[in-house]
Amino acid sequence: MKGYKHWVSVTMSFLLAATVSACATGQSVQGETAAAYPTRQIEYIVPYSAGxxxxxxxxxxxxxxxKEWGQPIVVVNKAGGGGAVGAEFALKQAKNDGYTALAVNVSNTTMLAAGMKNPPIQNEDQIYTARIGKGTLAFAVKADAPWQDFAAFSQWVKENPEELTWTSVGPAGFSAFGVAQWLDAIGADFSKTRMIVTKGASDSVPKVAGSHAVLAVHTVGEIMPMLAAGKVKILAVAGEERSPFLPDVPTAQEQGIDGLTVFWWTGVSFAKGTPDAVIQKWEEGIAKMTSDPAYLQKLGEIQVEPAYADRQQFTQDTEKETGAYTELATKKGIRK
Incomplete structure (x- = not known):
């Protein structure tokens, strides 16, 4: 019996020592892995078409x-469903090991959640890691349209809402929220206006230039090519300040129309359960990137403004935005 007890004691001591050793080794390996991340290729899912x-x-x-991390990050375009197809892949189908990142933006997050009672992707499905940039909302009409300023155009729309046709990828698209907020601000009847469904800015702005629609609401960058070609003109931009890319175009607020806060943004998110060390590395990497002059120059070339927000601020902003857009969508009958 004494021999048996001694054997048990020795065995238990050995197992305890092995367990402690394994835990210590595991912690060490885990720490080394976190520090070394990434050790292989990362897929960066863009839920829209290229360009x-x-x-x-x-x-x-x-x-x-x-270049910063010494590992390839490959952009993979998975378009469809207004951004939902790619988002579902990155957040619900791929492994949450940090090697699948999502290029998240306003259309497939806060606006999607506001426009649908049962959206395929919700805020709770992801970790908002860092916001990168933003785009200013602009209101464009045909170059030879009779309105010379946004105030006059808004008054015409208020008096003739049934004559307003505007473009959007769908009833819960970015343009739809921009139009709905503007019409609410000026007291025009949103239900009497008519939406013309398009595939996006590359389809929508030419429709305005060709007199197939009266208004296109997109970011400055998306309208810029047709603006530079003299096919359309921008009557106003949203927000409190003028766009740095269109300093001569007044804001809606300058023309007496307050409350236009819709803006475009994009950033990075990951699936729930992704290691915190991965989230932190991306958060810090993007913070450094958005203060790099060479990167900022690239953003400027596509008319995107830097708008860095860390994980905490980004999450708070999206939650607040979702609430505001849900209220607007419910009020205007957008929410289905």
Whole structure:
């Protein structure tokens, strides 16, 4: 019996020592892995077609961080469902190991949640890691349209809402929220206006230039090519300040129309459960990137303004924005 007890005691001591050793080793390996991340290729999912604002920002980001971290970051376009298809892949289908990042933006997050009672992707499905940049909302009409300023145009719309046709990728798209907020601000009847469904800015702005729609509401960058060609004119931009890319175009607020706060933004998010060390590395990497003059120059070339927000601020902003857009969508009948 004494021998048995001695054997048990020795065995238990050995197992305890092994367990402690394993835990210590595990912690060490885990720490080394976190410090070394990334150790292989990362897929950066863009839930839209190539060439758009989200895609261009993602490619500039991937290029910067690939060089910074010494590992390839490959942009993969997975378009469809207004950004939901790619988001679902990155947040619900891929492994949450930090090697699948999502190029998240306002359309497939706060606006999606506001426009649908049961959206396929919700704020709770992701970790908002860092916001990168923003785009100013602009109101464009045909170059030879009779209105010379936004105030006169808004008055015409208020008196003739049934004559206003405007473009959007859908009833809960970025343009729809911009139009809804503007019409609410001027007291015009949103329900009497008519939306013309398009595939995006590359389809929408030419429709305005060709007199197939009266108004296009997109970011400055998306309208810029047709503006430079003299096919359309921008009557106003939203926000409290003029766009640095269109310093001669007054804000809506300057023209007596307050409350236009809708703006475009893009950033990075990861699936729930992604290691915190990965989130922190991306957060810090993007903070450094958005203060780098060379990267800022790239953003400027596509008319995107830097708008860095860390994980905490980014999360708070999206939650607040979701509430505001849900209220607007419910009020205007957008929420389905």
């Amino acid at each position: 758009g604002g989200v895609d261009l920002v993602a490619r500039a980001t991937a290029d910067y961080l690939s």
